[in-house]
Amino acid sequence: MNRGLNTFVDLSKIALKMAEYNFSGIQQRWQKYWEENNIYKVDIDPDKPKYYVLDMFPYPSGAGLHVGHPLGYIATDILSRFKRLKGYNVLHPMGFDSFGLPAEQYAIQTGQHPAVTTEANISRYKEQLRELGFSYDWEREIRTSDPSYYKWTQWIFKKLFNSWYNLDTDRAEHIDNLIKEFSENGNGTVNAHADEDIDLFDQKDWAEFSEKQKAEILQKYRLTYLSETSVNWCPALGTVLSNDEVKDGFSERGGHPVVKKLMPQWSMRITAYADRLLSGLDTIDWPEPIKEMQRNWIGKSVGAEMSFQVDGHDADIKVFTTRIDTIYGVTFLVLAPESELVKKITTEDKRSEVDAYVTEAVNRSERERMSDVKHVTGAFTGAYAINPFNQERVPIWIADYVLAGYGTGAVMAVPSGDQRDYDFAKHFNLPITPVYDNMNIEEAADPTKEGKMINSGVLNGLGYKDATEKAITYLIENKMGERKINFRLRDAIFGRQRYWGEPFPVYFKEGVPELIDDSKLPVVLPEVDKYLPTEDGEPPLARAEDWKYEGEYDYEWTTMPGWAGSSWYFFRYMDPANQETFASREALKYWKSVDLYTGGSEHATGHLLYSRFWTKFLYDLGYIEVEEYADKLINQGMIQGRSNFAYRVNGENKYVSKGLRSQFETTPIHVDVNIVKDDVMDIDAFRKFRPDAVQAEFLLEDGKYHCGWEVEKMSKSKYNVVNPDDLVQKYGADTLRMYEMFLGPIEQSKPWNTNGIEGVFKFLKRLHTLFFNNGKVSISDEAPSKKELKIIHGLLKKIEEDVTSLSLNTSVSSFMIAVNEFTSLKCNKREILQPLVIAIAPFAPYLAEELWHVLGNEGSVVMATYPEFDERYLQEDIFEYPVSVNGKMRVKIKYPIDKPIPEIQRDVLENDVIKKWLDGKSPKKIIVVPQRIINLVV
């Protein structure tokens, strides 16, 4: 008897177990299945439309992924899987931006080779990514630090070196065209985007130049070139930083001071592409803030450049202005203190004062100069310039508000129209001449373009537009100046004094840089004894023993910057194993460009600009099909940390719950967020977390210890890091995926908060339960009801719209609503469950795969076809017209959808409820908005 009973109990337990949502078993089962069957492998398939979804590849840091990283990856994975179900051939790769500073600094500290740490970090990342069920084709994985990859980064560098920018054709061309032109006609006929200081020479001169001279001249034209450049040198890091790696005079990483220093540097002539980088923004669907940042960074301004003679000297001062119309308002000129003219024109009586000012200005660090914007300083040189329009003598000053690096390093000051000039004039008591009749310059400068010109000689009486045109025409006719467009964008520094980066494919022969032949690529990163600069301050690569080209010539010792490898990786994914070229023509033609690119907005003026530049360059050379590589960009928001706090009473070993802390003097103490749930702390876990609290007393509210919270950066020291692995362990990958989407719109930055993940978990359990009854699979083949059909087709429609527009948070809600309804309808009908499983497959791939098989299907749900929704099921035949009286909503009246509006209006008046409200009066007007509302105005 006993025995039998036990057996019975056990059986029922086993049966119930089958019906349980055992996510970890499901995960293991399908992970294995996907990998064994190579489910996510992608190849070119001309019969299918392509779709390319890309995430910015991560730098594999030692800390592993935290819960913020996968946000974008989950969204793109959902879209990829959805597009696959819709019949697209989807390219959805992943790789690693594996060169970078942290691995190198770790190497400096420990002697561990960066390749080793990088490899270990990548394995960890890959394991974490695998758990989350992403549908990457891992055969396409790339790593920027892999020689088979950076071979092609070096190859592109060579192409840039061998190119110049022809402004007549408005594209990059091979340097040989230029050399040919030089030997035939000299450089007088060449219209290139090149250095400013190139002397004219003819074909004869060219023939007579030495090889070294020729090389030096060509450097001034090449798209990547070596030059003495003022760079941001960070002594603490021992390296050069780009402008976007410097924040307020300190390095972005580490916050070390940065100084200006002249060094021979490799640069990229990105300025050649300034105009195209700007206009290209109009052709791509990128977030407006990103485009705006890039526009500001490029900083195009249209105006004129003109010369002022220096009185009594054989010299002139070139100025750039966007307001040539105000030329008669010029009452002084200002030079940057660094200007070479300063020495020449300063009069004896002013010399000591000017020298002192120059010395001070040059020595002031960038930081000081920037923090001191409001303070007006300057010095008079004693010299005068002549305004070519009215021959007036105007004093020449120097001041550090004029930047040597922008325009000509000199400005014509119009204090009536420009606030900085105005402040300067007021401070040094210089005249202020209004040039428009309606200018108000009592308190401040008036940059108006309205009104008619006054005090302006030949321009008097004209408006802004006419005055500008007339002035420019005058300049050009008298050969005093020209139309000019200036950009704020500077050429990009391309070298780093570091070890862990791509070596250049360059060696030096008699001081001249020469390229290494394609057949000898890649130039592999050599081994060094230490990852530090040499005693002479040479970069780490100078330490490499026997590292000479052909045993004789020095290689370039700097390495490429972090953005080199990331500027073209999206093309390598198309054909990652190719040994012959960076990607085959066939692959480039088929995949074309990235349809959707996601990543953080912090790369706006870095990676996202440089990669557009390289794309345009490769396009000019005819290697690729597109001029922009990413058609649409989404910025996923940053996930901040949400720290929890306990409140310790000062001087006592006593902690009080949040609501009681006002009664005590307390200090907030970080609590590990992983021992807090819904802001209620697990006290036992806290005693373990803080051993000094073992004996502590806790003052509770309603028997609970409530923690406070604050948004902070996610970091170990704040104990607010939430690790995706732990959540996958506890709830499964499907829950985590859906919860991350449920959290809110992906573009939005927000603190991570695990409160609420249970809701998603319960939902998946309920979905799972739908397929079972009393522990047994229970699927009915009965025809679905109209109501059920309406729910499922409404859902299919909603999900399709949401996924297309990436509003994935509302999709999750829609799934919950649908599943709740099916649960309360006890709906277990195949015709309903089958499309439901396919629809949810992009979101919860593991569970969907499991249920797909519970339904008795073969193969993988990945191969299924997304079900078409049928509008017919969604149509209402009765519409509830809300009726409003005097703008207040009063009642709803049901009418068939196709009832004519005049009939409805008549009916409304006869409705008893309405009659009562109208109270005998007749409405002034009845408005019936089709399909919406009926409005009576009394």
Place this chain on the structure above:
RNA sequence: GCGGAUGUGGCGAAAUUGGUAGACGCACUAGACUUAGGAUCUAGCGCCGCGAGGCAUGGGGGUUCGAGUCCCUCCAUCCGCACCA
């Protein structure tokens, strides 16, 4: 200073783009089933009011029969750029 974004319950958020604000979820409250509940289910849940009702989308104003949504203005928070002539 310039440019951009955001502002809705205790919390994360919805709102068919001008049509019953707060869907969905969390937390909370009550109840059911339970030896138990950190499982499950049912109901309630913006604020004021016993109620009818009134008030509510950062503040103020406007357009409209009707505004979270459009216009003006102010405030707050976040991000980017920062003497760019």
